[in-house]
Amino acid sequence: MPRSPDSPSLLRTLLLTLLTLGVLAPAPGEAQVWPEPDWTAVEEETLRHFQALLRLDTSNPPGNETLAAEYLREVLEAEGIPSRILALEPERGNLVARVGGNGSREPLLLMGHTDVVTVIPERWEFPPFDAVRHDGYIYGRGALDDKDNVVASLMMLLLLHRMEVPLDRDIIFLAEAGEEGTTRVGIDFMVQEHWGEIASEFCLAEGGGVVLRGGEPVLATIGTLEKIPRTVELIARGPSGHGSVPLPGNAIARLARAVAAMAEWDPEPRLNETTQEYFRRMAEMSAPEEAERFRAVSSGDPNALQEALAWFRENAPAYASQLQTSVSPTILEGGDRMNVIPSEARAVLDIRALPDEDPDQLLDLIRSVVDDPGVEVRFAPRDGMQRPAGGTSIDTDAFRAIEEAVTRHYGTVSLPTMSTGATDMAQVRSMGVDCYGIGPAVDAEDQGLGYGAHGDQERILEAELHRFVRFYWDVVLEIAGSRAGTR
Ligand SMILES: [Zn+2]
CATH class of the missing domain: 3.40.630.10 (Zn peptidases)
Incomplete structure (x- = not known):
């Protein structure tokens, strides 16, 4: 009142x-x-x-x-x-x-x-x-x-x-x-x-x-x-040459595969004190069907959590982003002539890490998802504003x-x-x-x-x-x- x-x-x-x-x-x-x-x-x-x-x-x-x-x-x-x-x-x-x-x-x-x-x-x-x-x-x-x-x-x-x-x-x-x-x-x-x-x-x-x-x-x-914003670059390298002769290890193709893999990455969901309480209270105040999903999140049952997360990723991405580190590819750069295979191509990923994520481990995880030694994974030299955990x-x-x-x-x-x-x-x-x-x-x-x-x-x-x-x-x-x- x-x-x-x-x-x-x-x-x-x-x-x-x-x-x-x-x-x-x-x-x-x-x-x-x-x-x-x-x-x-x-x-x-x-x-x-x-x-x-x-x-x-x-x-x-x-x-x-x-x-x-x-x-x-x-x-x-x-x-x-x-x-x-x-x-x-x-x-x-x-x-x-x-x-x-x-x-x-x-x-x-x-x-x-x-x-x-x-x-x-x-x-x-x-x-x-x-x-x-x-x-x-x-x-x-x-x-x-x-x-x-x-x-x-x-x-x-x-x-x-x-x-x-x-x-x-x-x-x-x-x-x-x-x-x-x-x-x-x-x-x-x-x-x-x-x-x-x-x-x-x-x-x-x-x-x-x-x-x-x-x-x-x-x-x-x-x-x-708050989640921690990080800017990650993917830099694919390969042989350059004439577009009329396709070359194995084409940097553009490598980069495309790496970006697609990152977009589909489904990192491990985790709750913290805040999100646990958030979903618990959301369950209390929501209509039955929604409430059930929110309850599944805070239930402590990993399978129920995975199932709810999968639904959120498709239908309510804002909730999904509260449960896991997220990745949005935001910039692609590479090549400037139709018939020249470039030796380098670059993508930028906007990453919002869960607050407890360790930066070095995060890079290692991304490398394992990209799974291509021809693609360098690193924090962008100007990694935005560094907001600490x-x-x-x-x-x-x-x-x-x-x-x-x-x-x-x-x-x-x-x-x-x-x-x-x-x-x-x-x-x-x-x-x-x-x-x-x-x-x-x-x-x-x-x-x-x-x-x-x-x-x-x-x-x-x-x-x-x-x-x-x-x-x-x-x-x-x-x-x-x-x-x-x-x-
Ligand atoms: Zn403001």
Whole structure:
């Protein structure tokens, strides 16, 4: 049930006063009452900052994230919250700010990236950097990816500081550059050069959200794990010559066989804590036939798992990709004249490895599948962005706090989710931080219609932005609020 945004009742105010004075501490297991901001005023303020951020063109490339970092710094400064802009390149600043707690527990990191993917302006009904409000939506590049998380994190800092909420943990806000393909100026730079600024126990970032059907929340995903993207090259070599004389060992033919073998490869399926729980909960909430398949996955019976996987590979590839390392051939290169047999041909494979996959063993496995000494198998020299492995436990107070807030604000079930894509949480997780991906509620149909993240008409429901901020407030306080009532 969403909490109503009215002012707190007299009883609530009394309770809060007693709690703040430390007269009344909740018994263990009892729900804590956290202070409530004036939500009407918060909505107006959220909208103002959100529109201002959307109107800054931080398309990556080139990025220009310093525009957003400077805006955030000004807003924080006006509130009396110090912040720093840390930049590997001047135009690509990351902003860090902190609201202090009593230090009895490790910090909580709130992360959002300020860069957005590029746009094709002609495809936008409303200009992509105007933040137009229309029919309950706000349109703009970054509306869902990821200026929603940026503004929600900003609002947390402003409110915590303004209301002097007692905290056990420092709350750190990181507005990062370069998430969309250039992590070296963003999260890599922050983790490698400025870890001390953002070291924390828990982290909240993009990578989850609530699904709406017919306007009603039907499930919430909480990102707890990611597959590891790897780029693998296959290079076939053979004799060159005149096309009129077929030669054994033709590089093009060799490559074609290798690519076909990789496309058909069906690696061993494996579950982890997140996917086990994901499929178990999916079984609970699905119609009988589907539920049976999901149950088979989490049953522990390898044959049942194989059978379900085979069905998913044909009919629901997104589920299959959660169960095994996946391979998609994406680039083929070789030959440039009709009558010349080239001595070399190359293919690129987009591999999304299960988080526990060992890179060297993975290459060996691929070599055994290709099974041709004339085809070299290697990681691409520029193996994309290296997102390291690293998992997040779902058996934490932070995860339970998110689940509870999902129930309270959206009245729906939470699913811990392993993303087949990748976010900046990977780098933070690799430092031993438990990171949870959360996000606002979005119409299930929107992505397919081009209204989703990276779509040509990216938009967010205005009411859902505000609900997300209220949800975020409860999550942050539940994880970091001081139960002793001291700051
Ligand atoms: Zn993003």
